[in-house]
Amino acid sequence: MGIVQRVCPSARAGILYIYAVSACVLLLVTVAYMSYGKSPSAHILRAALRASYATRINSIFESAAKLHTKPWAKLATLADDFGSRLSGSQGLDDAIDWTAREMRADGLDSVELINVTVPVWRRGSxxxxxxxxxxxxxxxxxxxxxxxxxxxxxxxxxxxxxxxxxxxxxxxxxxxxxxxxxxxxxxxxxxxxxxxxxxxxxxxxxxxxxxxxxxxxxxxxxxxxxxxxxxxxxxxxxxxxxxxxxxxxxxxxxxxxxxxxxxxxxxxxxxxxxCSVGPPAPSANVVAELTGRTHPEQVVLLGAHIDAWDVGTGAMDDGGGVVAVWHALSLLHSLGLRPARTIRVVLFTNEENGLAGGQAYAEHYASELGNHVLAIESDSGVFDPRGFYAAGGSSETAAALSAVATLLSHPPTHVDARAMTSALETGADISPLLAAGVPTLELQADGGVYFDYHHTRADTADKIDPVELNRCIGVLAAMAYVVADMPETLPR
Ligand SMILES: [Zn+2]
CATH class of the missing domain: 3.50.30.30 (Glucose Oxidase; domain 1)
Structure with a gap:
C-alpha cells in the first residue's frame, strides 16, 4: 500500500492570541520545574498547568461536545459498511483505505500506511x-x-x-x-x-x-x-x-x-x-500526525486497533477507539492547537489475533522510541470516560501525568476523567513500546456493559452513545495535547 503525505493549512490566526497570552503562564510551568529540579511539587505543577492550559482544555471539551453525532456517524459507517475486520479480510483492507482517506480529508499533516504482514485464520462456514x-x-x-x-x-x-x-x-x-x-x-x-x-x-x-x-x-x-x-x-x-x-x-x-x-x-x-489457517496476508497500520511546532521529533502517540473479530462489527472493540483517537487529532487540528511536540495517531492492524501491527510499529520506529514521550491507547470501550490506566515510567512520570489528569474535568459538558490508576500493562498494541521503556496510558471508560458484548455478534454501533464518544474524544485530545505541549518533556 502506498505512502501519501498531505500538508495542512497554517494554524488559525485566532490561536496565536491564545499562545501569546499563555506564553507568560508557560513560564510559570518552566519555573516550577527549574525551582524543583525534575520533580516540582505536585501542587505547584498542577497550579502551573491549570494556569497555562485550563482555557484551551475547556475549549477542547466544548468543541468535542459540539461534534454532536459526526464521530458516531463515522463509527456507524466503519462498523456497518465494512463489517467485521479480521486480519486478511477484505473488510479490514477496505476499512483501512477508507479511514486513511477520511483522515486525509480532515487535512491532517500526514496520513501514511505502514505495511504489515498479518497471520490469517478463518472460522469457516x-x-x-x-x-x-x-x-x-x-x-x-x-x-x-x-x-x-x-x-x-x-x-x-x-x-x-x-x-x-x-x-x-x-x-x-x-x-x-x-x-x-x-x-x-x-x-x-x-x-x-x-x-x-x-x-x-x-x-x-x-x-x-x-x-x-x-x-x-x-x-x-x-x-x-x-x-x-x-x-x-x-x-x-x-x-x-x-x-x-x-x-x-x-x-x-x-x-x-x-x-x-x-x-x-x-x-x-x-x-x-x-476453521483453517491461510497464508500470511498484507495489511497496514494507519499513521497520521499533527507535527510538533518546536520538537517535531518528540512523539505523543494516540492508538487504537482497526482490526476486529469476525463476529459482530467491531464497533466497541475497537471501532470506537479508532474513531476517538482519529477525531481527537482532527479536533486539535481544526482548533489550530498545534502542540510543541508531534501527536501521532496509529491505527494498529492485527491486535486480536497476532499483535503484528504493534510489533511492526515498534520495529519500524525502533530508532525513535527514545523520543516517544508517551503512548496512549483506547481499547476498552468509548463509554463515559473516567480517566486513564498508567503503566511504565517512574514516580516522576506518574506525578506529572496525575497533574495533567487534574485538568480533565469540565462540568458544563459532564466530563470528569481525573482518575489515574496504576496498572501493570495498558493497551496490547502499545505493549512493545512499554517494554522499550515508553510510559503508557489506556483510556479508562465506564466498563459497565463492555464485556456483555465483547467479541460477540452484538458488538454493533448501537452500543456506543454519541455524547459519551465525544467526551472520550475530548479527554484523549486534552491529555495528548497537554503532554505534547508542556514546557518540559514528560519525565521517564
Ligand atoms: Zn480490542
Missing amino acids: RSASYASLISPRHADLAVMALGGSVPTPGPGEALEAEAVVVSSYGELRTMGAIGSADGKIVVLDAAWVSYDENYEYRSRAAVEAARVGAVAVLVRSLTPHSIYSVHTGGMHYEPGVVQIPAGAITTEDADMLRRMQDRGHVLSLALALN
Missing part, C-alpha cells in the same frame, strides 16, 4: 460448525471456535466424545492425574471474576486440556451477563503439546452441563469446527 449434546438427551449448543483453533478432524464429520465439566485448571489437573479426562471433551466452566482473571481460561484452555489427554475443549464465554451469547477470542498452543480444537459456548449451556453432571448424568457431546 457457520453451517459446518456446531456443537450438540447427544446424551442423555439431544440439544443444540451455540458454539464458536476460538480464534486460532485447529478444526475438528475429518471435514464434515463431528467429533463425538464423553464430556467432563471442570471449573478450574486445578480441578482439571486433579482429574488428569487419574486419567479421567483422557479422550474426553473438556468443558471449562470457570466462574466469571473479571476479564483479566478469566482471560487465561480462554487463552490457555487448549494447552491445559490437551495435557490431560482431552480431545477438544469448550470454554464458558468470558462475560458477566449473557442472553445466550457466545464470545470468541484469542487462544494459543504451545510447542510440544498436541493441538486440540477449542471453542466457546454460552454461560447458559455451561451452567446446564454443570448441573446435569452434578446430578450424575454422563454427558456426551458432538463438536464440529471447520
Whole structure:
C-alpha cells in the first residue's frame, strides 16, 4: 500500500492570541520545574498547568461536545459498511483505505500506511460448525471456535466424545492425574471474576486440556451477563503439546452441563469446527500526525486497533477507539492547537489475533522510541470516560501525568476523567513500546456493559452513545495535547 503525505493549512490566526497570552503562564510551568529540579511539587505543577492550559482544555471539551453525532456517524459507517475486520479480510483492507482517506480529508499533516504482514485464520462456514449434546438427551449448543483453533478432524464429520465439566485448571489437573479426562471433551466452566482473571481460561484452555489427554475443549464465554451469547477470542498452543480444537459456548449451556453432571448424568457431546489457517496476508497500520511546532521529533502517540473479530462489527472493540483517537487529532487540528511536540495517531492492524501491527510499529520506529514521550491507547470501550490506566515510567512520570489528569474535568459538558490508576500493562498494541521503556496510558471508560458484548455478534454501533464518544474524544485530545505541549518533556 502506498505512502501519501498531505500538508495542512497554517494554524488559525485566532490561536496565536491564545499562545501569546499563555506564553507568560508557560513560564510559570518552566519555573516550577527549574525551582524543583525534575520533580516540582505536585501542587505547584498542577497550579502551573491549570494556569497555562485550563482555557484551551475547556475549549477542547466544548468543541468535542459540539461534534454532536459526526464521530458516531463515522463509527456507524466503519462498523456497518465494512463489517467485521479480521486480519486478511477484505473488510479490514477496505476499512483501512477508507479511514486513511477520511483522515486525509480532515487535512491532517500526514496520513501514511505502514505495511504489515498479518497471520490469517478463518472460522469457516457457520453451517459446518456446531456443537450438540447427544446424551442423555439431544440439544443444540451455540458454539464458536476460538480464534486460532485447529478444526475438528475429518471435514464434515463431528467429533463425538464423553464430556467432563471442570471449573478450574486445578480441578482439571486433579482429574488428569487419574486419567479421567483422557479422550474426553473438556468443558471449562470457570466462574466469571473479571476479564483479566478469566482471560487465561480462554487463552490457555487448549494447552491445559490437551495435557490431560482431552480431545477438544469448550470454554464458558468470558462475560458477566449473557442472553445466550457466545464470545470468541484469542487462544494459543504451545510447542510440544498436541493441538486440540477449542471453542466457546454460552454461560447458559455451561451452567446446564454443570448441573446435569452434578446430578450424575454422563454427558456426551458432538463438536464440529471447520476453521483453517491461510497464508500470511498484507495489511497496514494507519499513521497520521499533527507535527510538533518546536520538537517535531518528540512523539505523543494516540492508538487504537482497526482490526476486529469476525463476529459482530467491531464497533466497541475497537471501532470506537479508532474513531476517538482519529477525531481527537482532527479536533486539535481544526482548533489550530498545534502542540510543541508531534501527536501521532496509529491505527494498529492485527491486535486480536497476532499483535503484528504493534510489533511492526515498534520495529519500524525502533530508532525513535527514545523520543516517544508517551503512548496512549483506547481499547476498552468509548463509554463515559473516567480517566486513564498508567503503566511504565517512574514516580516522576506518574506525578506529572496525575497533574495533567487534574485538568480533565469540565462540568458544563459532564466530563470528569481525573482518575489515574496504576496498572501493570495498558493497551496490547502499545505493549512493545512499554517494554522499550515508553510510559503508557489506556483510556479508562465506564466498563459497565463492555464485556456483555465483547467479541460477540452484538458488538454493533448501537452500543456506543454519541455524547459519551465525544467526551472520550475530548479527554484523549486534552491529555495528548497537554503532554505534547508542556514546557518540559514528560519525565521517564
Ligand atoms: Zn480490542
